[in-house]
Amino acid sequence: MAVNGAGSVLVPSLLRLSFLTLLCGGALHAQQQFGNIVGQVRLVDGGFPNERIRVTLEARGSLVGVTYGDSEGRFSFNDLLPNAYTVVIETEEYETVRLTVAVNPMTAPTNFVHLVLRPKPIEKPRGAPEGATGGNPDIVDVAELAKKFPPAVIKEFDAGKKAEQHGQLDAAVRHYQAAILQAPDFYPAHNSLGVRALQKGDLKVAEEEFRRVLELNSKSAQACFNLGNVLYLTHRDEEAKQSLDAGLHLSPFNALGHYLQGSVLVRLGDLKSAEEQLKTARELDPKMPQVPISLATLYLQTGREHEATAMFETFLREFPTNPMVPKVRAALTKMAQSPSP
Numbered sequence: 001m002a003v004n005g006a007g008s009v010l011v012p013s014l015l016r017l018s019f020l021t022l023l024c025g026g027a028l029h030a031q032q033q034f035g036n037i038v039g040q041v042r043l044v045d046g047g048f049p050n051e052r053i054r055v056t057l058e059a060r061g062s063l064v065g066v067t068y069g070d071s072e073g074r075f076s077f078n079d080l081l082p083n084a085y086t087v088v089i090e091t092e093e094y095e096t097v098r099l100t101v102a103v104n105p106m107t108a109p110t111n112f113v114h115l116v117l118r119p120k121p122i123e124k125p126r127g128a129p130e131g132a133t134g135g136n137p138d139i140v141d142v143a144e145l146a147k148k149f150p151p152a153v154i155k156e157f158d159a160g161k162k163a164e165q166h167g168q169l170d171a172a173v174r175h176y177q178a179a180i181l182q183a184p185d186f187y188p189a190h191n192s193l194g195v196r197a198l199q200k201g202d203l204k205v206a207e208e209e210f211r212r213v214l215e216l217n218s219k220s221a222q223a224c225f226n227l228g229n230v231l232y233l234t235h236r237d238e239e240a241k242q243s244l245d246a247g248l249h250l251s252p253f254n255a256l257g258h259y260l261q262g263s264v265l266v267r268l269g270d271l272k273s274a275e276e277q278l279k280t281a282r283e284l285d286p287k288m289p290q291v292p293i294s295l296a297t298l299y300l301q302t303g304r305e306h307e308a309t310a311m312f313e314t315f316l317r318e319f320p321t322n323p324m325v326p327k328v329r330a331a332l333t334k335m336a337q338s339p340s341p
Helices: 011-031 142-148 151-165 169-182 187-200 203-216 221-233 237-250 255-268 271-284 290-301 305-318 324-335
Strands: 036-041 053-057 061-070 074-081 084-090 097-103 110-118
Touching: 011 036, 036 053, 036 084, 036 097, 036 255, 061 074, 061 110, 061 271, 074 151, 074 187, 074 255, 084 151, 084 305, 097 151, 110 187, 142 151, 151 169, 151 187, 169 187, 187 203, 187 221, 187 271, 203 221, 221 237, 221 255, 237 255, 255 305, 271 290, 305 324
Parallel strands: 036 110
Antiparallel strands: 036 074, 053 061, 053 084, 084 097
């Protein structure tokens, strides 16, 4: 984790290790309490909207936050408490998109979503059958699902999504399982089951489901990131790196993908590449508070205390209400009080 800037404080190596323990432990604690939703909006043809798209976040019918996608549709909501949230896009030109995301930072600090915008129909013939009302836009276009799978399967999947929206996660799982029973290759349900397993801490089942998704839909960046997260959590860092590489190849501007890859590379000991990944994540999404923390800790690990001090100070300026602020202030105080080696 890296920092830009200058400082004037040096820290003895033993004390520096104590700071690393403090910061890494604090970061883990923060991730256990707060989660993130990071996403990208695309048109149904794979392109990006010409205008900035307004994205809102709701929980239990109440507005939680509002943001706008950038020129490539990227957006994020950070520092979220555990809950079931709904990401909503409502415009005059496109059909309304609503996607429920269950945030559980204890097992998955970051939830990745891909939203697909479809133009509103100019005219709808009378008696035309209704298409699927749900689906998993972070995996595939709903219209494509309707072409490949029977209506009964889509109906079960929709029911699962609606159950999630109401916080009925066990019922959602039953619907996803029913969809797979009818169509074993229905990969959106496999992905959803993997997410539920990950949230429960059942990493073995989560891995099986995400691998199954990739067998059925090798172009799912979401499944690559999910699998990479599981592999990282189970300390299979080389495999995690490969999975995250594949996800970033499919979605190269995903800030959280770069952040996770940077975390993996730190553990692999490739600190130079880790720093590059973390800096890229920060460039893509300056609103991610965990990135400057990670960069600063990486600088401490490599003996660059001046840069670490500057990055910690940058974090305090940019995220004054973040739960990590007290720990960062305490670390800066100890660094300032420690004698030079």
